[in-house]
Amino acid sequence: MKSPRDAIAYLYGLQYRGMKFGLRGIRMLLNAIGNPERRIESIHIAGSNGKGSTAAFIAAAMRSAGYRTGLYTSPHLVAFNERIRINGIPIADGRILDYVRSLRPAIERHRTTFFEAVTAIAFRYFADEEVDCAVIETGLGGRLDATNVLTPRVSVITEISLEHTQLLGNSLAEIAYEKAGIIKHRVACISGVRTPAARDVIRRVCRQRKSRLIDVSGGSISLLRSDLRGLEASFALRGRVLKNVEIGLPGSHQARNALVALGTLWELMDQGLHLREVDIRRGFARVAAMTGLRGRMTVVRRRPMIIMDVAHNPAAVARLTHCLRELGLKNLTVVFGVMKDKAFRRMIGMLAGIARRAIAVQPLTDRARPAGEVAEVFRSRGVKVTSAGTVRDGMKLARERAGRGAVLVTGSHFVVGEALAFLERKNYLTINQ
Numbered sequence: 001m002k003s004p005r006d007a008i009a010y011l012y013g014l015q016y017r018g019m020k021f022g023l024r025g026i027r028m029l030l031n032a033i034g035n036p037e038r039r040i041e042s043i044h045i046a047g048s049n050g051k052g053s054t055a056a057f058i059a060a061a062m063r064s065a066g067y068r069t070g071l072y073t074s075p076h077l078v079a080f081n082e083r084i085r086i087n088g089i090p091i092a093d094g095r096i097l098d099y100v101r102s103l104r105p106a107i108e109r110h111r112t113t114f115f116e117a118v119t120a121i122a123f124r125y126f127a128d129e130e131v132d133c134a135v136i137e138t139g140l141g142g143r144l145d146a147t148n149v150l151t152p153r154v155s156v157i158t159e160i161s162l163e164h165t166q167l168l169g170n171s172l173a174e175i176a177y178e179k180a181g182i183i184k185h186r187v188a189c190i191s192g193v194r195t196p197a198a199r200d201v202i203r204r205v206c207r208q209r210k211s212r213l214i215d216v217s218g219g220s221i222s223l224l225r226s227d228l229r230g231l232e233a234s235f236a237l238r239g240r241v242l243k244n245v246e247i248g249l250p251g252s253h254q255a256r257n258a259l260v261a262l263g264t265l266w267e268l269m270d271q272g273l274h275l276r277e278v279d280i281r282r283g284f285a286r287v288a289a290m291t292g293l294r295g296r297m298t299v300v301r302r303r304p305m306i307i308m309d310v311a312h313n314p315a316a317v318a319r320l321t322h323c324l325r326e327l328g329l330k331n332l333t334v335v336f337g338v339m340k341d342k343a344f345r346r347m348i349g350m351l352a353g354i355a356r357r358a359i360a361v362q363p364l365t366d367r368a369r370p371a372g373e374v375a376e377v378f379r380s381r382g383v384k385v386t387s388a389g390t391v392r393d394g395m396k397l398a399r400e401r402a403g404r405g406a407v408l409v410t411g412s413h414f415v416v417g418e419a420l421a422f423l424e425r426k427n428y429l430t431i432n433q
Contacts, residue, residue, distance in 0.1 A: 011114060025111070025112060029103070040070070042136050044182050045155075046157050048161040051137050052073050055073060058265060062135075074137065078421050078424070084121065086125075154187065154190055155211070179202075188213075188214060189212070214267055219237035224244065226323075231251075238266075247285070251319070253322075295413070297309050308420065314347055317347045332355055332407065337360070344374065352378065357384045358375070359397055362374075367414075
């Protein structure tokens with residue numbers, strides 16, 4: 001293994017082992033490398049939608065307060081390094097090579113999966129760099145997710161919707177139970193869950209584990225401004241008030257994610273973490289710049305206007321289309337691709353209401369649904385559609401046909417990542433192999 005590219009290719013090669021639900025594998029791997037997860041303070045976040053944005057809000061505020069802050073999220077958009085950051089800076093290629101070289105014997109001995117290996121690298125990196133705190137996002141679910149070996153300062157659960165039903169369950173209550181698996185004994189839990197059946201599960205698990213529940217669904221949000229630059233909102237929660245807060249992400253739903261993050265930060269302050277109001281304000285206003293977060297109704301070009309959003313399930317697409325309508329954006333050219341395990345017909349049904357035309361694409365992963373199938377559903381909804389094949393070809397076509405209209409790129413992290421790579425003139429396939 002001579003180069004960082006070799007190391008990343010080796011990690012991707014582990015994907016043939018599939019997913020492994022359970023903590024035995026990750027615990028054996030971490031034990032083999034000295035249990036770095038025990039040397040980091042952490043904040044652990046699960047949820048169906050909003051967990052990436054919520055993690056970024058928390059990390060940005062903590063960085064603003066002067067804390068050396070790790071951030072672990074998945075999947076990445078353009079480059080693998082984006083998954084593991086400290087103070088917004090992705091892990092360096094050379095560090096990835098070093099860690100893969102040192103971990104490879106243990107990875108092979110324990111038949112480690114891709115996500116287990118990457119999680120171990122993140123924990124080792126954060127421990128070696130002596131971060132003050134690491135904000136850790138689950139990969140899938142919670143209870144059996146590889147990240148769930150942590151004992152965090154707080155557990156955070158964002159909104160829950162039907163997703164990965166073949167793995168997590170067919171009802172919101174079943175999925176909530178999987179997400180609630182990150183709740184630890186006597187560790188406070190901040191919950192943004194609003195659906196009654198899912199809220200009941202969170203409450204029950206918190207009682208069983210003697211975890212103090214901070215339910216932010218009872219808080220209030222006053223939205224003062226919403227445009228493509230972001231939001232301004234005032235918040236009230238459990239007797240505390242924060243007024244006229246600038247939020248550097250567009251879409252009214254981001255105010256809900258900001259409230260979950262605010263509830264988390266106030267709890268950390270109660271635990272003794274030194275955070276000031278000015279730190280929270282600065283972090284929320286500059287969240288994208290301070291964490292590298294992209295693909296959340298992000299305007300990446302102005303002429304033609306190109307908006308990218310990683311909405312990857314029906315609940316996320318519903319929020320996206322609602323926010324676009326609020327902002328007066330319709331008659332869009334929609335570049336859409338989706339994974340095979342998603343309820344894509346429902347997603348397309350919502351997008352059809354704002355689409356002037358659609359361009360169906362298939363990202364470069366075996367998990368992607370063929371563009372032809374996507375195009376057929378758009379066509380059945382009465383939307384003029386072209387099956388472009390690759391994301392790259394779809395983006396070329398969208399720019400040619402958009403005219404003075406706007407382009408929306410959505411459906412998957414993979415679609416947004418490839419589209420960003422195209423606009424940044426990067427070879428996505430070369431970077432991710």
